Amino acid sequence: MVKDELLLEYLPKTRVYSPEELWEYAEAFTHVMLKPSGGGGGAGIIQVTARGEEKYLVHSGSRQRLVEGKEATIRYVESLFRPKTYLLQPRIPLGNIKGKPFDVRVMIQRRSNKEPWVITGWCAKLAGPGFVVTNVARSRGKVLPIQTAIKLSNIKAGPHLLRDIRMIASAVANRLGRVYPTLREIGLDLxxxxxxxxxxxxxxxxxxxALFQKLEDKTFYKRIVSMRKR
Ligand SMILES: Nc1ncnc2c1ncn2[C@@H]1O[C@H](COP(=O)(O)OP(=O)(O)O)[C@@H](O)[C@H]1O
Ligand SMILES: [Mg+2]
Known part of the structure; x- marks a missing residue:
């Protein structure tokens, strides 16, 4: 995706973890996300926040611990690592509803690589209490219609937000569809x-x-299932 100039603007600046990179990110962005490459379901994701005077707040799952000193912080953070390569990203200040962050899942499907990509559903995933990840199963979060979530949230939504989301989802699908010709389905987290x-x-x-099954309105769910047939 980074090779696509349009998409580059929407991709968080990502690096491979090393202690040096972590300190650089902590200084530059204050809030840093550490994520296992090829992870899933929000497992092993850690948030580190610089609190000044070499104090760092480490948040994983619903646990938070304030650690003093860089060495102790690295030791603690690495003890939480899964046996995987870790990536660093600035924490995006996700919009939230009463302090609970959410992100958006967009479902994009095609019947074959000769047919166009279609956006077949979207929804908002609201984190459960105390979690920084919005994975619904892990955090015991909630699924909401996207418009409802935006309306209830602290996001200063411009008039083109939903249009932009559709545009980005289509660009992602076109890019990844070229790289992976047999790909028929993408669940995009934005x-x-x-x-x-x-x-x-x-x-x-x-x-x-499961996300779309949880929505009261089953329109997206049915559309997604029918797109999977054939
Ligand atoms: N850079 C980030 N800034 C803020 N929140 C993030 C960031 N990266 C991940 N998250 C949160 O963590 C969740 C899980 O991250 P994701 O990259 O989707 O990994 P997984 O494969 O474990 O689902 C996201 O849905 C989002 O809520
Ligand atoms: Mg995810």
Missing amino acids: GIDVDGKPWIIEANFRPSL
Whole structure:
């Protein structure tokens, strides 16, 4: 996706973890996300916040610990690591509803690589209490219609936000569809920051239907299932 000039603007600046890079990110962005490469379901994701005077708040799952000193922080953070390569990203200041962050899942499907990509559903994933990840199963979060979530949130949404989300989702699908010709389905996670700017968080190639099953309105769910047939 970074090779696509349009998408580059929506991709969080990502690096491979090392202690040096972590300190650089902590200084530059204050809030840093550490994520296992090829992870899933929000497992192993850690948020580190610089609190000044070499104090760092480490948040994983619903646990938070304030650690003093860089060495102790690295030791603690690495003890939480899964056996995977870790990536660093600035924490996007996701829009939230009463303090609970949410992001957006956009389902994009095609019947074959000769047919166009179609956006078949979207929804908002609201984190459960105390979590920085919005993965619904892990954080015991909630699924909401996207418009409802934006309306209830602190996001300063411009008039083109939903149009921009659709545009980004289509661009992601076109890009990834060229790289992966057999790909037929993408579950795209997009964060929306408080200023109303969308950010690409993750593209899932085996997205679960559970999110759309949880929505009261089953229109998207039915459309997604019928697109999977044939
Ligand atoms: N850079 C980030 N800034 C803010 N929140 C993030 C960031 N990266 C991930 N998250 C949160 O963590 C969740 C899980 O991250 P994701 O990259 O989708 O990994 P996973 O494969 O474990 O689902 C996201 O849905 C989002 O709520
Ligand atoms: Mg995800």
